[in-house]
Amino acid sequence: MRDVSLPRSLEELWGLLDRESAAALYAGGTDLLVKLRAGLEDPPALICLERVGELKGVQDELDEVWIGAATTLSTLMEDPIIQRRFQVLRKGLEVLGSPPVRHMGTIGGNIVTASPAGDTLPALYVLGAQLEIRSKDGSRVVAIRDFIVGPGQVLLNRGEILAGIRLRKVQSYAIHHYEKVGRRKSQACAIASMAALLTVSDSGVVEAARLAWGSVGPTVVICREAEAAIEGKPLSMESLKLAIPLVEKAVSPIDDIRADAAYRRTVAGLLLLRLSEYSAGTCSAQ
Amino acid sequence: MKIRFVLNGETTELDVPGDRRVVDVLREDVGLTGAKESCGSGDCGACTILVDGESRLSCLMLAAQLQGRRITTIEGLGSEAQLHPIQSAFTQYGAVQCGFCIPGMVLATADLLKRNPSPSREQIRRGLGGNLCRCTGYQKIVDAVQAAASRSADHEKPLRDDK
Incomplete structure (x- = not known):
């Protein structure tokens, strides 16, 4: 039997970590408790972060929006600031798991679990999310792309936690897009996914593009070459098609129970073509 | 671990291991077998309960997390005499x-x-x-x-x- 602690503050959490530094931390439990049951992890104690007030909520700050790492996915999905400014993230949340999973799971958990298929991750990459890492001794900030280093692997030292996510408010992209290809709509782990932010001029030319793919590499894949290839050109099937070989080259998918690598590579490229649906002046972020 | 929470409208106190799954507490310790276990990994929803009115999966919640919560299982939603x-x-x-x-x-x-x-x-x-x-x-x-x-x-x- 393992002790389960539910600290109510960071102060209390640091005390618990002092006493049991190898304790496993969780918030929603939708990943960790599955692994424990399967015998994949065997921590001496558990600390549940669901009641640490300092790790929850969405704060509208001067230039940034701060999201507490233990904020549930459903709270975030319904948050007016997220809906107004970060539709790409809302779209990722909307197709993550199922309602009860979103009521339990947290954004911090989705990041730290670092699944290549994590549905908030491509959005957080294109938004350039900065992560606030805290410990008893202080805090540091790291970009999400530097924090996640492999499947399930993040640069978190013992005694450190992911406390919050910072998103820059000034994001001029009018088009926010996320699409996941899975075997069904709910409860599907992505076979391949793509998040995109685009700015398109009145004459239909792509002025800026940010693209990120999930489930087609050990971490989220970004592809500057593909971004550059569609920038400066009309948002059309023809110009998007030209970028497909660049995407196919950038990704490094694997075969697994959901799909084989070749299929994933093909889908990753073809996901680009969906962006053409935004060309007819339909620049709303819906 | 002593845990106090409201179960289907009644204040309940239990002494159970904190890491026991809520679905096991409900079915085996309390005897409410409405919540079912099927996948045990959050994929099927058979173990759904309401926690403070919100749907959650009792196979992915530990007993310690019940502390202070208001839990509704299917047994608490209606009765045989008066269905919800x-x-x-x-x-x-x-x-x-x-x-x-x-x-x-x-x-x-x-x-x-x-x-x-x-x-x-x-x-x-x-x-x-x-x-x-x-x-x-x-x-x-x-x-x-x-x-x-x-x-x-x-x-x-x-x-x-x-x-």
Whole structure:
């Protein structure tokens, strides 16, 4: 039997970590408790972060929006600031798991679990999310792309936690897009996914593009070459098609129970073509 | 570990290991077998309960997390003498086949209708997306949820939550 602690503050959490530094931390439990049951992890104690007030909520700050790492996915999905400014993230949340999973799971958990298929991750990459890492001794900030280093692997030292996510408010992209290809709509782990932010001029030319793919590499894949290839050109099937070989080259998918690598590579490229649906002046972020 | 919470309206105190799964506490320690275990990994929704009114999976919650919460299981939603309107609709529309998924379906519906009192069929499908029925009786389940929604709209006129 393992002790389960539910600290109510960071102060209390640091005390618990002092006493049991190898304790496993969780918030929603939708990943960790599955692994424990399967015998994949065997921590001496558990600390549940669901009641640490300092790790929850969405704060509208001067230039940034701060999201507490233990904020549930459903709270975030319904948050007016997220809906107004970060539709790409809302779209990722909307197709993550199922309602009860979103009521339990947290954004911090989705990041730290670092699944290549994590549905908030491509959005957080294109938004350039900065992560606030805290410990008893202080805090540091790291970009999400530097924090996640492999499947399930993040640069978190013992005694450190992911406390919050910072998103820059000034994001001029009018088009926010996320699409996941899975075997069904709910409860599907992505076979391949793509998040995109685009700015398109009145004459239909792509002025800026940010693209990120999930489930087609050990971490989220970004592809500057593909971004550059569609920038400066009309948002059309023809110009998007030209970028497909660049995407196919950038990704490094694997075969697994959901799909084989070749299929994933093909889908990753073809996901680009969906962006053409935004060309007819339909620049709303819906 | 001593845990105090409200279970189906009654203050309950238990002395159980903090890392015991809530589905085991409910079924084996308390004797409420409405919440079912099927996948044990959050994929099927058979173990759905309401925690402070919100649907959660009791196979992915530990006993310690019950502390101070208000828990509703299917046993607390209606009674045999007086079914909850969602339960009546499920029986009237033939939404129940083997019945194993139904406690979860009914509680997930309660959560859905609280958030969206008059959902479209598409919204119902999404709202119940975490609950699997292997008899594949989804059409009648969706019919029943629609009927339950229109009945409560007729009788209660609940306040719209625009979220």
